Amino acid sequence: MSPKPADPAVRTGLIEAAARVLAEEGPKALTTRRLAHEAGTSTMAVYTYFGSMDEVWHAVRKEGFARLVAHLDATADLTDPVAGLAAGGAAYLANGLANPHLYRAMFLERHEGPDAGNDTFQRLVDAVRRCVEAGRFRQVEPIRSLGWAVQLWTMRHGMVSLAIAELLPAEHLPLHFADMSQCLFVGYGDDPEAARRSVDLAMRDHWPAEPANAS
Amino acid sequence: MSPKPADPAVRTGLIEAAARVLAEEGPKALTTRRLAHEAGTSTMAVYTYFGSMDEVWHAVRKEGFARLVAHLDATADLTDPVAGLAAGGAAYLANGLANPHLYRAMFLERHEGPDAGNDTFQRLVDAVRRCVEAGRFRQVEPIRSLGWAVQLWTMRHGMVSLAIAELLPAEHLPLHFADMSQCLFVGYGDDPEAARRSVDLAMRDHWPAEPANAS
DNA sequence: CATTGTTACACAACATTGTTATGCAAACTG
DNA sequence: CAGTTTGCATAACAATGTTGTGTAACAATG
Structure with missing residues (x-):
């Protein structure tokens, strides 16, 4: 009674192919036929493993969030929480710039289904809270420190x-990022000079040398 | 030798119809046939007045920029340049929120042709310069004050x-906007209390009561 | 081991997209 | 008024997402 089982390798292969085509040639190139051909199968496979092309996009975004989280977690665990915040931002920027099409699909388009990109936001909230707990940012009511996370995002x-x-x-982005981060951090804390040093530290030592590829 | 002249009213009618369909039903609804039907003509008219659907989008963006500029110019001409900067930002936000699909077409998608949205950026640069000249922002090298405009954008x-x-x-946006503006303005100048007052003034008196429709 | 039912998926058809022929009527030129 | 040039309505075409249709493979059952 049990039929031919679905091969999970086909599904992951489709997602990988989709991510590759998207990264290399943009969203216009990601068609059903192209995707099927790229994954070495037929269009029907797309409809067995995903119900529609929208579901494929959903899966690609999910994969993108996983890669982003991995990328953020790979940032050095600095003892200075403010520098860590800046380094996390730098990693976020590098990831977005390295995968523009994927970033667009993840954050720039509207979708129906509840897409959780909020996991990455939670990390940001935690990072801000760490700065508060370390005494580097002012102690304020939670709604306000959550506002800081919103501002940084x-x-x-x-x-x-x-x-x-x-x-x-893109070449001036690191400068703008450093200046703006510094300005905000100074505003969040009581020691402007310390904020300046933290940003300098993060930018000097932890700016990704080359645009990290989201592998 | 001169044939039937092209009616400019048809062209503007097409642009208006395109903007309307885009605003009401989103980009997926803006198809050639739908556009032609909506403008009371046939698809060929689209190709006589615009060479392709891409050109239609280009025209829609141009129209959107014109509306945005008009909207920004309609902000009260405050004597306080810092408050004026905040009020301009509020107008920018209100315009974007009132016309999400149009904003997306203007600033969130990549296009080949050189699309000038830079006119609005120039206004921002000028507004920042006015704050510097009024002594409200620190006197810095031009590259740095241009960086402030980038940060505000x-x-x-x-x-x-x-x-x-x-x-x-969207409901918390005014709060975030006010807090972040204040934080940045404080960082740009030497008188934190004055910056605070300017933002309060702008938010109290010049936040658009209801999302301004981009007419 | 044969049978049988179920499922993955190759192939082909269908609706809808942007775009391009085709044709005709209108309007300006001479 | 004749001629020609252009606007645009109609219809055809390629490519898109999606949905039938059929077949082969696999697991369970006798």
Whole structure:
């Protein structure tokens, strides 16, 4: 009574192929036929493992979030929480710039299904809380420190978005990021000089040398 | 030898119809046939007045930029340049939130042709320079004050983008915007209390009561 | 081991997209 | 008024996502 079992390798192969085509040739190239051909199968496989092309995109985004989280976790675990915050931002930027099409699919398009990118935001909230607990940021009501996390996400997302849309030249991005981070961190804490040093530290030692490929 | 002249009303009608369909039903609904039907003509008209659907999108973006500029110019001409900067940001946010699909087409998608959204950026640069000249922001080398404009654009664009993607609830946006603006302005100048007052003034009196429709 | 039922998926058909022929009527030129 | 040039309605075409149709493979059962 049990039929031919679904091969999970086919599914992962489809996702990998989709991610590869998306990264190399952009969203217009990611069609059913192209995807099937790239994965060495037929279009029907797409519809057995995913119900529709939308589901394929959903899976690709999920994969992208996993890669982003891995990338963020790979940042050096600095003892200075403020420097760690800056380093995390730098990693976020590098990841977005290295995978523009994927970033666009993850954060720039509207989808129906509840897409959890919020996991990465939670990390940001935690990182901010660590700065507060270490006495580097002012002790404020939680709603306000959560607002700081929102502001930092706004900065990161805004810079990546503008750079991806080629509205900002990517080569000046590190400078803008450092200046803006510093300005915000100074505002969040009571020791401007310490904030400055933390950002300098993060930018000097932990800015990804080359755009990290999201493997 | 001169034939039937092209009616400019048809062209503007097509652009208006395109903008309307885009605003009401999103980019997926903006198809050639739908557009032609909506404008009371046939698909061929689209190809006589615009060479392709891409050109239609280009025209829609151009229209969107014109509306945005008009919207920004409609902000009260405050004597306080810092408050004016904040009010301009509020207008930018309101415009983006009121026309999410249009904003997406203008700033969130990549296009080949050189699309000038830079006119609005120039206004931002000028507004920052006015603050410097009024002594409200520190006197720094031009490259650095231009960086401030980039930072402010990053903030505005980041907030609109996150809100449009429904990653941030829109109701808290004014609060985040005010806090972040204040933080940055304090960092740019030497008088924190004055910066605070300017932002309060702008938010109290010049936050658009209801999302301004980009008419 | 043969049978049988179920499932993966290759192949081909269908609706809808942007775009391109085709044709015709209108309007300006002479 | 004749001629020609252009706007645009109609219909055809390639490529898209999706859905039938059929077949082969696999597991369970006798």
